[in-house]
Amino acid sequence: MSDTGGKGSGGPRENSGGDGRERGSAGHGVVAELEWASKSFGKVKAVSDLDFEMRAGEVVALLGPNGAGKTTTVRLLMGLIRPDAGSARLFGLDPGRIEARMRVGAMLQVSKVPETLRVREHIELFSSYYPHPLPMAEVIAAAGLGGLEGRLFGKLSGGQRQRVLFALALCGDPDLLFLDEPSAGLDVESRRSLWERIGARKRAGGTVLLTTHNLEEADFLADRIVLLDRGHVLAEGSPDQIKARVAGRTVRCRTSLGAAALERLPGTRAVRRDGELTELFAAEPERLVAALLAADPALSGLEVRGAGLEEAFLALTCGLAPDGAGVPAASDAATTTATTGNRKSTAKEAA
Amino acid sequence: MNTPATNASLSPGAVVAAPRRNLGRIYWLEAKAEALKAMRLPAFVLPLFVFPVMFYLLFGVAMRFDALGGVSAAEYMLATYGAFGVMNAALFGFGIGVAGERGQGWLLLKRATPMPPLALFAGKLAMSLLFSAAVIAVLFALGLGPGHVRAPAGTLAALAAVLAAGSLPFAAMGLAIGYWAGPNSAPVTCNLLSLPIAFASGLWIPYPMLPAFLRQVAHGLPAYHYAQLALGVIGAGNHEPAAWSVLYLGGFTAVMVLLARLGYLRDEGRTYG
Numbered sequence: 001m002s003d004t005g006g007k008g009s010g011g012p013r014e015n016s017g018g019d020g021r022e023r024g025s026a027g028h029g030v031v032a033e034l035e036w037a038s039k040s041f042g043k044v045k046a047v048s049d050l051d052f053e054m055r056a057g058e059v060v061a062l063l064g065p066n067g068a069g070k071t072t073t074v075r076l077l078m079g080l081i082r083p084d085a086g087s088a089r090l091f092g093l094d095p096g097r098i099e100a101r102m103r104v105g106a107m108l109q110v111s112k113v114p115e116t117l118r119v120r121e122h123i124e125l126f127s128s129y130y131p132h133p134l135p136m137a138e139v140i141a142a143a144g145l146g147g148l149e150g151r152l153f154g155k156l157s158g159g160q161r162q163r164v165l166f167a168l169a170l171c172g173d174p175d176l177l178f179l180d181e182p183s184a185g186l187d188v189e190s191r192r193s194l195w196e197r198i199g200a201r202k203r204a205g206g207t208v209l210l211t212t213h214n215l216e217e218a219d220f221l222a223d224r225i226v227l228l229d230r231g232h233v234l235a236e237g238s239p240d241q242i243k244a245r246v247a248g249r250t251v252r253c254r255t256s257l258g259a260a261a262l263e264r265l266p267g268t269r270a271v272r273r274d275g276e277l278t279e280l281f282a283a284e285p286e287r288l289v290a291a292l293l294a295a296d297p298a299l300s301g302l303e304v305r306g307a308g309l310e311e312a313f314l315a316l317t318c319g320l321a322p323d324g325a326g327v328p329a330a331s332d333a334a335t336t337t338a339t340t341g342n343r344k345s346t347a348k349e350a351a
Numbered sequence: 352m353n354t355p356a357t358n359a360s361l362s363p364g365a366v367v368a369a370p371r372r373n374l375g376r377i378y379w380l381e382a383k384a385e386a387l388k389a390m391r392l393p394a395f396v397l398p399l400f401v402f403p404v405m406f407y408l409l410f411g412v413a414m415r416f417d418a419l420g421g422v423s424a425a426e427y428m429l430a431t432y433g434a435f436g437v438m439n440a441a442l443f444g445f446g447i448g449v450a451g452e453r454g455q456g457w458l459l460l461k462r463a464t465p466m467p468p469l470a471l472f473a474g475k476l477a478m479s480l481l482f483s484a485a486v487i488a489v490l491f492a493l494g495l496g497p498g499h500v501r502a503p504a505g506t507l508a509a510l511a512a513v514l515a516a517g518s519l520p521f522a523a524m525g526l527a528i529g530y531w532a533g534p535n536s537a538p539v540t541c542n543l544l545s546l547p548i549a550f551a552s553g554l555w556i557p558y559p560m561l562p563a564f565l566r567q568v569a570h571g572l573p574a575y576h577y578a579q580l581a582l583g584v585i586g587a588g589n590h591e592p593a594a595w596s597v598l599y600l601g602g603f604t605a606v607m608v609l610l611a612r613l614g615y616l617r618d619e620g621r622t623y624g
Binding site: 078080081098101102104106108109110111112113114116117121122124125126128129130131152165168172178 | 377465
């Protein structure tokens with residue numbers, strides 16, 4: 001049914017960092033795939049020509065800012081929406097088929113869950129939908145809900161609620177788990193707790209697709225990161241490969257220079273302002289720092305750091321800060337050195 | 352611990368027959384969940400019982416109107432306030448329930464599971480039937496007790512059955528509201544529609560006491576035909592042909608289901624993220 005063998009990798013998308021991961025290689029089965037899928041909502045193209053596949057045992061993170069098309073990608077793969085062009089397959093089946101859904105569990109972005117049902121009642125109902133559900137006790141343990149079985153959903157804390165949603169995704173013992181922004185809105189502690197649950201699933205060999213705009217989360221959980229921006233794949237690879245794609249440094253300082261002046265400095269790839277602090281991303285920080293000090297002798301609080309995933313992400317998305325405070329980088333030439341090459345402008349996007 | 356690794360076949364392309372699961376259990380648990388959910392919501396339960404009971408005690412039992420349509424006021428209003436209670440259970444149960452769960456993404460999550468889609472609606476319908484039955488039971492107890500209603504058991508059973516069947520058209524109407532109204536506007540929409548419809552159909556004040564122009568309007572309203580069917584059972588109706596009322600309500604139900612379906616499709620096209 002699905003032609004997973006020998007799919008050409010040529011096409012509009014550059015298969016970055018694909019050295020260790022031959023597409024179409026035999027061995028692990030492809031569990032989910034999008035073939036050049038596009039989806040628009042009105043005039044907004046949420047996803048365009050997305051070619052993507054997942055193999056059994058993989059944990060993949062779709063990473064990107066709001067509006068990148070992460071949720072649309074998940075919904076296409078789950079058959080909740082249909083692509084305008086291209087196709088989606090789950091276990092080689094049409095993702096809308098009930099046979100496909102029986103092998104999938106999902107945590108979607110739900111703003112409210114019926115509050116007058118108890119944790120146990122929610123899990124019991126969802127478990128009944130699946131042919132081979134996990135025993136209740138196992139679900140409770142895996143989601144860290146021990147002692148809360150009899151609690152009404154409305155009486156739970158934010159972290160506990162999110163773990164109930166995780167339990168509902170898990171209870172059918174799915175072959176593939178979709179987690180759409182699993183830790184959105186959680187405090188650090190609850191987030192860590194949820195990560196541990198997801199990590200346990202991963203260690204047990206589970207296949208997981210998660211979306212996030214939290215870089216730390218993708219780094220912590222995923223084997224492979226697919227960086228999305230405005231419906232396109234910007235980069236793809238292991239967390240290390242993603243970081244390696246931007247061999248750069250972050251230069252932080254307090255300066256009175258304006259954005260335009262900063263962008264003209266040699267080697268500036270992206271500029272971000274965070275209150276009083278200015279952050280610059282550069283491939284060769286030495287030249288930049290020299291020029292910076294020459295231009296603004298009154299500069300203070302200078303700091304040069306290695307580029308973590310966050311910096312890589314910012315540079316790849318052309319200085320588009322997650323909070324929308326991004327300042328476009330200097331020129332096309334400077335930006336495209338860091339990106340896959342098919343992005344031209346440095347247009348900013350109001351988040 | 353979980354053992355997802357032991358799930359043998361992940362091979363793509365294999366055409367799998369739907370593995371067996373207990374469909375009856377899904378329907379039962381879905382209905383149970385709907386009932387428990389609603390039962391624990393005082394904002395839903397209290398008005399549902401308080402208004403019909405209060406009005407019935409006031410107008411049907413305490414005020415001792417003269418006979419209406421050939422039967423006592425207590426008997427007449429057993430049919431009309433029963434209809435009022437059932438209509439509200441179905442309309443509010445579906446309208447507010449669906450709009451809320453849809454708007455907050457809950458229905459999308461349910462749709463992502465292998466839940467049989469009909470189970471959801473069957474569950475909600477069972478819930479509104481349950482509450483309808485409860486309202487009918489309370490009103491009947493008041494009618495047979497302090498209201499001194501005397502009617503053959505068969506007639507009363509038929510009245511209860513007709514009243515309960517009224518859940519269907521108003522559940523469909525609630526469903527349509529649920530798919531078109533937002534989670535916050537659904538309660539207002541339900542109230543704005545149910546109050547005038549109930550009033551103009553003679554569910555609060557008996558039809559013969561309505562102003563002439565409202566009596567004209569009534570003939571076009573679903574609640575009027577519903578009430579006439581219920582009153583027909585106890586021989587107190589307007590002699591509206593029952594077949595016509597049934598046909599009207601059937602058509603109304605079909606139109607509402609169609610509207611709900613359109614709303615659902617509109618939703619699907621808009622789902623964005």
